[in-house]
Amino acid sequence: MVLADVLKRWQQIKGKETFFLTGTDEHGMKIQRAAAKEGIAPKEFCDNYSNKFRELAAAGDISYDAFIRTTDLEHKEAVSEFWLQLKHTLPEHLELYKGTHEGWYAVSDECFYPEDLVRPDIVPQTGKKIMVSDETGSEVEWVKEETWFFPLTKYKDALLKFYDENPNWITPAHRMNEVRNWVENHLEDLSITRPAARLSWGIPDPEDHNQTIYVWVDALINYITQAGYGRKWHSSSDNTGLWPADMQIIGKDILRFHAIYWPALLMALDLPLPKQLLCHNHWTMSNRKMSKSLGNVVNPFFAVQRWDIDPLRYFLMRNGSFTKDMSYSNQLIGSVYAKELQANIGNLLYRIARPKVTSKWSTLEAVGAFRRGAFGEIPGHTSQQLFVSLDDHLEKITSAFFEEMEKFNTGGAIREVFNLLRETNRYVSDTEPWNLVKSPNPQSRILLNLVIYNCAEALRIAGILLQPIMPTKASLLLNELGVREDRRTLEFASKGKDPEYGTEAKTGDSAARLKKWDTIFPPTPNANDSDAEIMEQLSSALHDKTKNKMNQVAELLAMEARMGEEAVAKMLSEMHAARNAKMGDILVALQEATASQPLTLEEEYENQQSWRTAHEKLTFIICQALPTADRASPSIKAKVVDADDRMIGDINFFIYQDDDPEETLQNRKANVALRGEIDVMIASTEHRRQGFGSASVQALLMYLRENMKHILKEYTCSLKLGQEVDLAELMVKIQEGNIGSRRLFENLGFNQVGDVNYFGEVTLLIAWAKVENLVDGLLNSGEVYREVRAQTETWTAKATQSKVKQATSEEIMEHYNFDPERVKRVSYCEKKYPLEIQEPDPSWPVQFQALESSIEAALGLKAICISHVGSTGVPGLSAKNIIDSDLTVAD
Structure with a gap:
């Protein structure tokens, strides 16, 4: 919307008249299922989200001239007229036909994909085998149903001719190449209805309410609805008013619908095509795809x-x-x-x-x-x-x-x-x-x-x-x-x-220098400031400006005008709570540092599941040391919430396939070279410059050295590479001006490669062989490293009274009613593993311990000494993130 608004305003300062249409597409299976999940009617669901988009447009100073909803009555009438013209006015060789459609359908994308553009995949959280779209990664399901078809293949020559005659119709040019490739190689007749029994939330065929018009036919017509189609004009011989649009601005994920389906439908009714398509890319969060499951979605408000x-x-x-x-x-x-x-x-x-x-x-x-x-x-x-x-x-x-x-x-x-x-x-x-x-x-x-x-x-x-x-x-x-x-x-x-x-x-007095808060670009919260620090700045600004209470109220009104009433109210109300919620400040600061959207409990669980079961990434929470008098006994205990006031940051490890395998695999036996990336963060400024970052990185390197065999085994198994893999090097990306972090990694043997990138980052690398030597040197010099498995306080005594038996993962699931998603992880490599089950008195906790190292890798039971998460009741993070409590200590 911002891009469209900018281009509209640009035309206006050039002296041109403009009309900017935006809105919400509200029909389809995705909406129907989402509303059902929330337990509300689809229209109520759409009302809520449409209002949010209107609020966002207002917050973004978007100067649209019309906001259309595809649930509006005038749009439904326009779609019905367009549909009836498709059914009854086309020549015989181009008319719609009814038939049985079979294919791979993605609910999230609301479209079918050809056989050659889908592939098998596995859901990391469950191990479930699914089919997904090559283009979007969305899950597809096989659907067979009777629908109406639009003979899209018969418009192939007309489409290609149009592209040839209008080579600049799509910007940028490489998107035009993508569209041509699709038309030349993947074009199929388009199923343009869905059985109402499966999809009821949509605009019905006016002549057959057993069929619902395909959401993308419905949605695309919104452009001409606003231009007066169906009310002011009905064919190209009429005065079509605002149509055709000078430009339609779209995201890359919906290019095919606008560049292939839409022009073909307009050609069918001999209506003019939009004059240009502008296709933009997507935003990522710090170069990683935004995803609710990753918890890195930006809250635009x-x-x-x-x-x-x-x-x-x-x-x-x-x-x-x-x-x-x-x-x-x-x-x-x-x-x-x-x-x-x-x-x-x-x-x-x-x-x-x-x-x-x-x-x-x-x-x-x-x-x-x-x-x-x-x-x-x-x-x-x-x-x-x-x-x-x-x-x-x-x-x-x-x-x-x-x-x-x-x-x-x-x-x-x-x-x-x-x-x-x-x-x-x-x-x-x-x-x-x-x-x-x-x-x-x-x-x-x-x-x-x-x-x-x-x-x-x-x-x-x-x-x-x-x-x-x-x-x-x-x-x-x-x-x-x-x-x-x-x-x-x-x-x-x-x-x-x-x-x-x-x-x-x-x-005189008017010549006084402006205070910084009154300037055109006043101070803003530093990107690394905590919420408490921001509140303190706000408080100081208020009292520095004036001691007069009435003037303070006036200043609050000015701040509300700049920042929004709710934002100021929230900050002021939290000033007092912040003093008694130190941990809350840290968590809010982490959210604020990324402008992230708060997650619901369900979304947070999904996020934790994603990290725990992912094959290519590890994450660990960094905690201050626990006090202990006896270093020989484990100080990390299950079911003891003792980490909340000790968590100070996190450290992560990611695995990628190396882009330059020929160079990094010299003198190595493996066929696939991997690169690991380290990312460490100490959340609060009060804990920085105290050695936590350095100690955490060293502990992670030791952990990787000890467990790399299992990490690579799981990575290989999960991707079914069928080839030997080898970790060639470790990488870290650091802001150029972050001297402390650069010195930390340089002291460990990392060296900068290349220049500063577009984002102001430098890349430092170290060969894995050097890491192995480094870890050996640290251990030989007396550095202490321990991996502690989470245990109950009375486990040792109770274990002597336990019965021991062998069982398959299926028997475990049946006997103990385990979460089936986690048990599937045991059988992930399609092999049953025997587990030792210690079965004490039913009132006692039950703990499972893997007999084979391969099970340790599959279940991720290893714990690291710097890892400690009390929120799950399981102190200790596994090789694949947080261990489920029912895997370590059953309730």
């Missing part, structure tokens, strides 16, 4: 409250890409905010419009000097050339910005403005207006006004150009310069185009 909407829009448009998925992180936003918005724009604005010596110059005087022609008196001597050095940048900026925006390259356009203002900041430093203002020489006054005028022009032009991207902030900037409302269009975005703006010099 929280992100807006944290950064304010215009800086967030600026970041999204600056870093947006049509060629690759983009990375979202608070660290990236914070860096852009400080460097490009606060320093480059905000700092320049106040240096020129409100300097400390502001009573000595003004933008009004400088613009007036230009209007009078005063700058023509400047001699062309070499010593004066510095003062006209900005002219070339001012002359080129608008055409350069225009060129990038016409290519939809918002990032490139923003960089042009950034470069102009960076040059302007340099220009100010070089010309030193604060010294010119002190000179009694009349020529110096002319030069002073020239400098201020050139800087004001740079800011004015930048403000006009940035209006589509940051409408509110750009307006504030132009207001500060005194630019009239009717002179903010593109025709005025050139040097000298507006000779009548500027503000007077501030005098």
Whole structure:
């Protein structure tokens, strides 16, 4: 929506009329099942989510002209008319036909996939074998049903001809290649209804209520519904009003529906096609796909409250890409905010419009000097050339910005403005207006006004150009310069185009320096600040501004205007609770550091299951040491919640297949080279610089050294590689400026490879052979490393009274009513493993212990000394994350 809004506003400042339609697609099996899961009617479910999207659009300052819902009556009527025309007006060789459809159907994608575009997969949480789409990874199910078909294959030649005649119809170009490939190699007739017995939530065939119109036929028609189809016009011979659209902006995941199905359907009824499709990529969280199961989904409302909407829009448009998925992180936003918005724009604005010596110059005087022609008196001597050095940048900026925006390259356009203002900041430093203002020489006054005028022009032009991207902030900037409302269009975005703006010099009390909270880009919470620190900053800001209670209320109102009423209320109400909820502060800070969406208990369980059963990643909670007098006895006990006040961070390990196996597998026997990545985080600043990070990394390296055989065995088995694998090296990515973390890994033998990447990170590597030597050296030097299996306090005594027997995993499941998902993990490699079951008195706890190391790998019973999670009642994290309590100690 932000991209569409930016492009709409761009057309507006060019002087064009615009109409921006957005809305919600509300029918289909996915909605029907989701509503049933929540126990509410589908319409109520849709009402809730549609309202959320409207609220999000308002929070994002999205200036849509119409918001359509596919459950609207006028849309249902338009779909019914479109459907009846398809059924009754097409020539015989192109008409719809009824038949039996069999195929792989993805409920989440609401579409069928050809046989050659699905593959077998396994659900990590359950070990269940499923079929998934190659394109999206969504689960597919085999469906056989009687439906109406649209003869899509008969439009193959027409589609290819259209693509040939309109090679730039899809942007970017590589998406057009994807579409052509699909049409040439995978085109099938399209099933365009579903049996109402299976899908009731949709628009029925007006002539046969046993059939529900396919959701993507329904959804695509929304574009012409809003343009008046079915009410104001019915065919291409009529005045079609707003149709065809000049542009439709879509995500890459729905390209096929818009680039193949939609044009074919329009061709069938001889209706005009949209003039262009703009296909964008997806955002990831710190280069990892956003997923609720991973707990890394961004809450957009929280992100807006944290950064304010215009800086967030600026970041999204600056870093947006049509060629690759983009990375979202608070660290990236914070860096852009400080460097490009606060320093480059905000700092320049106040240096020129409100300097400390502001009573000595003004933008009004400088613009007036230009209007009078005063700058023509400047001699062309070499010593004066510095003062006209900005002219070339001012002359080129608008055409350069225009060129990038016409290519939809918002990032490139923003960089042009950034470069102009960076040059302007340099220009100010070089010309030193604060010294010119002190000179009694009349020529110096002319030069002073020239400098201020050139800087004001740079800011004015930048403000006009940035209006589509940051409408509110750009307006504030132009207001500060005194630019009239009717002179903010593109025709005025050139040097000298507006000779009548500027503000007077501030005098007296009005000349006081602005406080930072009142600036155009005020301070924001640091990306690494905890919630408690943010609250403290808020509290300090309030009391620093004024001791007067009424003025404090006024300041609260100003903060609510900036941050949102709910956000301020939440922060203030939590100030007191924070003092008594130290652990809560840490958890909220972790959520805040990623602008993550809070998870429900069910989602959190799913997330834990995902980590526990994943084959390519490990995670461990870092805790402060437990006090113990006897180092020989285990200090980690099951069913004892003693970790909550000791958790201070986490450390993770990921396995990837190496991109350069020929190099990394030299002199090795394995066929597949793997690379491991380490990621460590100490949550609170109070626990940093105390050696926890270093100790945790060393402990992880020791753990990997001890257990790599089992880790690789499970990885190989889960992926069914059928080849030998070998871990070639370990990798870590660190922000360039994080000197402490870089030193930590460099001291362990990691070395930097390559330069700083686009995200400001450096990559450090170490060969696995060196890790083995490092661990051996640490152990030989006396470093202590223990792996402790979680135990009950009275286990040893009770074990002597136990009966012992052998059993298969199926018998265990039946006898103890185990979670079947976990038992399937035992048989994951399609082999039954014998387990030793110690069966004491039924009132006593029961503990299972694997007899074979392969079972230890499959179940993940190994515990690591730095691991400790009390929330599950099982202190200790396994090789595959947290151990289920019913696997370690049965209730």
